[in-house]
Amino acid sequence: MIRPQLTNDGTTVRLSLAEHVDPLLDDLAIAYAADPDTVGRLLSAHAAGVLALDFAASSETATDYGRAVRAAEADGTREALLDELPPQFDPTYTPDDAISLAGRITRCAAHIRHRTAPEGTTRP
Secondary structure (H helix, E strand, O other): OOOEEEOOOOOOEEEOOHHHHHHHHHHHHHHHHHOHHHHHHHHHHHHHHHHHHHHHHHOOOOOHHHHHHHHHHHHHHHHHHHHOOOOOOOOOOOHHHHHHHHHHHHHHHHHHHHHHOOOOOOOO
């Protein structure tokens, strides 16, 4: 389950996703070990697509069409890489677990709101 936490500065709620990313990275490493040529080419193509998208997103001269093309290219190489990995599943929660997670996030946010409310201000 995702564990909500306050950030170190105490101003925002952090949802750590490392426990979900770590297995994905492990699967990528295994896929690379099994077929380094194919996965290496896909990684290189994806890196080029992501860098081109980053440049287009921050460029003042890039057009919306150019940004859309770069985004589509990055999406395509990402999909190709994901096709090399075992299926990845989003975490699912039972109703009780979902309510519990929502309650923990709410408590963290309420703690921040309570600490940062200006003196004499009431919050609903």
